[in-house]
Amino acid sequence: VSQQQRVIDLEAARGEVFDVAIIGGGVNGACLFNHLGRMGYRVLLVDKGDFGGGSSQASAMMVWGGLLYLKNFDVATVARFSRDRDAMIRDLGCQVSPSSFRYVPSRVGRMKKQVTILGLYLYWILGLFRQQRPRFEGSYREKEFLGNPRHDGSFLYQEAVLNGSDSRFVLGWIAGRNSHGGIALNYCGLDTAQFHRGDKCWRLQVVDRIDGRSLEARSRCIVNCSGVWTDAVNRQCGIKTPYKHVYSKGVFIGFERESWHNSPLIFDTTEDVLSLIPWGPVSLWGPTETSLSTIENGINPEPEDVNFLLEWADRHLKRKIRASDVVSLRCGVRPLVVEKNYSENRYPLELSRRHRIVRDPEKPWISVYGGKFTSCVSVAQKTAEQIKKLAPRRRNPFAAPPDAAADPTEWEAFPGLRRQVPSVKWCIERERCVKIEDYLRRRTNISQWAPRGGLGKNGENIRHLERLALHFADGDSSRAGSMIRDYRRDVERRFDAVLAEVK
Numbered sequence: 001v002s003q004q005q006r007v008i009d010l011e012a013a014r015g016e017v018f019d020v021a022i023i024g025g026g027v028n029g030a031c032l033f034n035h036l037g038r039m040g041y042r043v044l045l046v047d048k049g050d051f052g053g054g055s056s057q058a059s060a061m062m063v064w065g066g067l068l069y070l071k072n073f074d075v076a077t078v079a080r081f082s083r084d085r086d087a088m089i090r091d092l093g094c095q096v097s098p099s100s101f102r103y104v105p106s107r108v109g110r111m112k113k114q115v116t117i118l119g120l121y122l123y124w125i126l127g128l129f130r131q132q133r134p135r136f137e138g139s140y141r142e143k144e145f146l147g148n149p150r151h152d153g154s155f156l157y158q159e160a161v162l163n164g165s166d167s168r169f170v171l172g173w174i175a176g177r178n179s180h181g182g183i184a185l186n187y188c189g190l191d192t193a194q195f196h197r198g199d200k201c202w203r204l205q206v207v208d209r210i211d212g213r214s215l216e217a218r219s220r221c222i223v224n225c226s227g228v229w230t231d232a233v234n235r236q237c238g239i240k241t242p243y244k245h246v247y248s249k250g251v252f253i254g255f256e257r258e259s260w261h262n263s264p265l266i267f268d269t270t271e272d273v274l275s276l277i278p279w280g281p282v283s284l285w286g287p288t289e290t291s292l293s294t295i296e297n298g299i300n301p302e303p304e305d306v307n308f309l310l311e312w313a314d315r316h317l318k319r320k321i322r323a324s325d326v327v328s329l330r331c332g333v334r335p336l337v338v339e340k341n342y343s344e345n346r347y348p349l350e351l352s353r354r355h356r357i358v359r360d361p362e363k364p365w366i367s368v369y370g371g372k373f374t375s376c377v378s379v380a381q382k383t384a385e386q387i388k389k390l391a392p393r394r395r396n397p398f399a400a401p402p403d404a405a406a407d408p409t410e411w412e413a414f415p416g417l418r419r420q421v422p423s424v425k426w427c428i429e430r431e432r433c434v435k436i437e438d439y440l441r442r443r444t445n446i447s448q449w450a451p452r453g454g455l456g457k458n459g460e461n462i463r464h465l466e467r468l469a470l471h472f473a474d475g476d477s478s479r480a481g482s483m484i485r486d487y488r489r490d491v492e493r494r495f496d497a498v499l500a501e502v503k
């Protein structure tokens, strides 16, 4: 019963010729799906896992103009990100809110103060004065909670943040009426795709990862939005491009938020910055920035990531944060675009965070490289421009803009959380929620806000989780119990074992 709509969609996908098939339901694929649907295209989106389950579930949730990239004099990228940020604030009011950020340098000498304020003014100018004017503040409320006595001044400037969460932002482009008649399938991975010159259509071989069955779908055009997996998907389908991704791992720790922490704070490290971001009942501290040779090395946080973050928390915060205070770990891999022949090993922050949209010269295939939350709408618009040249539209465009409130959410309580969360039943029926992990991590923030993936510090929520799991097990209590045992083992491996090794 719970997955009825998914089965209907799988069947519908078999028989149709789509205008566009999108591979990957992260922020880039989801936003494009919505954009093309509104333009009147018939769109199929497939994701090998859950929607928003890749890098898009691990971000800092900042919609920002890229202040940090001014360090590399990447003025063009900063101007573009600032424009994209301001367009999102303007057009996506319910999902994105302006927010004051406070940069607290380790030491504010006269020179540092002048250089920083100059940089912030340049940033403000590149944002065409659309945000509040930056300013220096010597005394500020948070100061008494910071550990470094040299934290004697701070700089205030304006950015924006995602409301809710990054995964929910992704889902907002896909779920309910926002699909605009397109079909979005999670747990369906693209295996291969062949282009048939006769009917000018791709045949996509897709594997349903829930029941292992294969499905063939047809589409006039394919857009590869598979984030850090973009090169792998291109290789599988014989597509060559002048670019590739290099990878950078980023880890956050979450700990209980104190009442003074209400807006993002930015601190220096030796070569980078770290942010303290208020998010529901937790403060997120991070992210790290580590080059990776393979994606697999970056899927899980390691004890040294947590050690690094705790060390720097010790330098910047008065309150002592210990491994036992960590409520959640958050880890993701950034897709950074470089030229194909790039072989240096530069620090990831020195690499440009621009995106690239590459159209294959022979076949109707577009690859999206890089891209951030901040630029998702402009990436979708630019990709749609390319698609117009490849696939004619066959339906009238939809008039309605994306509407997060289109389908009113049903809410329920979760032990230990003050805010209610979307109900499990509602998420299964309306939001393609297939597994208990989808619910705990992406439909709600339970696994990031309640300790140990939602199990509770001493496992006190296990009974409650078993009751939630009944919805995924069609009421079979032994299957629900086994789901939670598997989930618990996963938490022990990815969370408990990592923290047990922290110094």
Ligand SMILES: Cc1cc2nc3c(=O)[nH]c(=O)nc-3n(C[C@H](O)[C@H](O)[C@H](O)COP(=O)(O)OP(=O)(O)OC[C@H]3O[C@@H](n4cnc5c(N)ncnc54)[C@H](O)[C@@H]3O)c2cc1C
Pocket: 023, 024, 025, 026, 027, 028, 029, 046, 047, 048, 049, 050, 051, 052, 053, 054, 055, 056, 057, 058, 059, 060, 061, 062, 063, 064, 188, 189, 190, 191, 225, 226, 227, 228, 229, 233, 249, 250, 251, 287, 331, 332, 333, 334, 335, 370, 371, 372, 373, 374, 375
């Ligand atoms: C620590 C960290 C902090 C960040 N902070 C910010 C921030 O504050 N602001 C910001 O704007 N950006 C931020 N980013 C960057 C941003 O999160 C990513 O650039 C963005 O999420 C990438 O989205 P995507 O859609 O390209 O990729 P993904 O979200 O990874 O989506 C790709 C999808 O493709 C699917 N896929 C892969 N292979 C296949 C296949 N064969 N078949 C079907 N599906 C497939 C995957 O399952 C995945 O869901 C941050 C990133 C990290 C790691």
